[in-house]
Amino acid sequence: MKAIFKLSMFIMVSILLTGCLYPQEKKKENQIPYEDQIQSVQLAVDTFQESSGGLLPIKNKDMDTPMYLKYPIDFLKLTPQYLSSSPGNAYESGGIYQYVLIDVETKPTVKVIDLRIAEKIREIKTRMKVQGYPPYKETIAKNIYSIDYSKIGYKTEPYVVSPYTNNNLPLVITSTGEIYVDYSSDLFISLQENDHNFSPGDDIRQILSNHSPIVPAYSLPYTIDENNEPVYME
Template identity: 65%
Template sequence: MYPQDKLAKNQVPYESQIEEVQKAVNKFQKDNDGILPIKTKDQSTPIYEKYPIDFKKMIPNYLSDAPGNSYENGGIFQYVLIDVENKPKVKIFDLRIAEKVREIHMRIDAQGYPPFKDQVSKNVYTINYKKIGYKEEPYAISPYTNNNLPFVITTKGEIYVDYSSDLYQALKNNKEHVKQGEDIRSILTKNSQFVPAYSLPYTVDEKNEPIFLTK
């Protein structure tokens, strides 16, 4: 009974745990001349995975332990910071998405070349899963809508989750004005504990519908 009970707890994004980490991060930053308790990542790391929280830097002075649902404590969530230049906010993402991305990459590497299917935007394609041995298309579960989200592949062979349907829903419900050419992913993080992990930038077209933001 115990392991299953523990596993269930580790899969719940408790708001109280996120709030506790937020308070600890705020105090750490105040006590350390603006320095944040984060792990160093490469400059090219996508923005929503770029600032993972380093709990070792906060234990025991600011936290007694890492949250039970965090990766560091056997959970499925990676704790990250966003808006680090202005007002750092603690958010999370589900590491099972990272596992799925890794699995697709491994199959592509085994085949030797990316299985491009249909072009959906400049340098962005759907994936021909049959070519890499899938009988059914893999998907990520949206932290915003619980819908199944597809994956896309870039011409560089990088795998991303396609959050178009989530963004479409958010734009429909969102009264704020968004501009063409600006990255609109922040509308997903505004009222959620989650970041859109493994996502490409998006903007809106003339109909105010989400499209990939291509350079």
């Protein structure tokens, strides 16, 4: 009975926090990664880097931070000298996107992360804390499992909406209890629709961000098998 009460309280708090986190989320302009907004930030980043002797306007992260989360843009370093204000769809302005840099060693490129995905993962983790241990279900790949949502109070399986196809994507859990989005179906479609020269062993996630302003954050590395289909990287 106490566990049920704790779970209910966690869910209520999570819902309240979600509502507070994105107070302007319903504004249409804050939900779309407009190309002109990204280009204006790209120009500001390029100008900052040139004037600072190669430095980038990013927040410091640990070295082991996943690559798509590793270089968040620090708008305090860009405004107002290089940019009048952070874009309306940026988290800092009440939007749902985190602006980040990829390819920082070669050509720093501005992309965005859909933070609604992070919120869904946070919601599931909140319920897992009440459970006390990871709700593993079936083995999908080595150290990767589907999630038994019934053990953490869900009546239907949650999902995230793909920023690439608008399809519903499942989530998976690792042997360490971390939760990730399963982008397999998106990757399969992108591999079929776009030219590429990937070989088994290559991380193929870049094919998604190459054709979209959004990066596949909260994902595990994928490669291709002998049939040119996406599989989790060993």
